[in-house]
Amino acid sequence: MNDFRREAKCLSFICTEGISQAGMFADERVIVPEDVVLLYDSFQGKEFEEDRKRVGYIVYCLRAVANLYGIVSFSVFMKLALANPSLQIEEEVRVIIANISSEANECVLVNDTIYRKENGC
Numbered sequence: 001m002n003d004f005r006r007e008a009k010c011l012s013f014i015c016t017e018g019i020s021q022a023g024m025f026a027d028e029r030v031i032v033p034e035d036v037v038l039l040y041d042s043f044q045g046k047e048f049e050e051d052r053k054r055v056g057y058i059v060y061c062l063r064a065v066a067n068l069y070g071i072v073s074f075s076v077f078m079k080l081a082l083a084n085p086s087l088q089i090e091e092e093v094r095v096i097i098a099n100i101s102s103e104a105n106e107c108v109l110v111n112d113t114i115y116r117k118e119n120g121c
Contacts, residue, residue: 061080062106
C-alpha cells in the first residue's frame, strides 16, 4: 500500500473513530490522542525540560558506548557524562541510568562497568 493510501485510510479512521493511538504520517506529521497531549502539557515546565535534556544526554552517551566500545568502565563513562555541565555527581548519573526504560537503553550497568546488552549481559 503506498503512503497516500495508508494516510487516507488512517485519516478516515481518525474522522470516524476519533484518535485512539499515536501515529506518524509519511511527511513526518504526528497525531496523538488529545488526552495524551493534555497530560504532556500538564507537566511541561522548566524543571521537566531540564530533566528531559539530562536524561536524553545520558541515553545518547549510552548509545555511544554501545556502538563505539561495547564495554566501558563507569569512570570512563563519567568523563563523557560530565562533559554536560548540568550533570555534576556520579550518583545522579547512576540513578538516571537505573531509571531509563530498557527499551531506550542499549546498555546495562553492572557494578562499575557498562556493557552493551547484546554482549550477553
